[in-house]
Amino acid sequence: MTKILDGSVFHLERRRGVLVGTDVHGNAYYEDVEAQQGRSRWVAYANPNDYSPANVPREWHGWLHYVNDEPGLPNAMEPMYEDPAPTFIRGQSDAGTYLPKGHFHRDGGPSRDWKKYQSWTPN
Template structure:
């Protein structure tokens, strides 16, 4: 984590909480004069990927809620939050993707590839 961000958080922010992934959330001690509200930010536990922020804290970061939503209440149909997996081995690959086998599904037969000059 950048040293300046830690220093800024210690001097100008107050710690609000930590989520189950280890991300730490801060709020500025004073209100911004333009928006008349505090600034909110997060220090990520693993790198600088903002997609690791769970929905409970995302709502608080964007001033949708005044306080972070409780993380304890989980329903059986709720899935665990996952960060954006694009570019990883776990990313979504539909049927016909080169990494899945590269076989495109058969179409209705009306597809004709474009060739230059025709």
């Protein structure tokens, strides 16, 4: 029983860190310089019940994965050819998410009026 309660299954311990900044989605980014390398940076999503890693902007993605030490890339040049990344909201197909055929949230709901293969007919 102690194995269940030691934090391996449930996160019973609180992480201590310094708020480094927030992004346009409201996500908060923290850093603990005394923590183990590779586990010292993390994100607290704006909505913890409906989070998606796709909602981390490119400015903060590099910082989270230790690509750069400057959080938020304030000096980064914006590409002229790139549209702003869409916000991915789970369950809404109009938010730019890809939903394959038969997916529950695709327009019209799940349907099986399509075939997985096309049968060959000789000419």
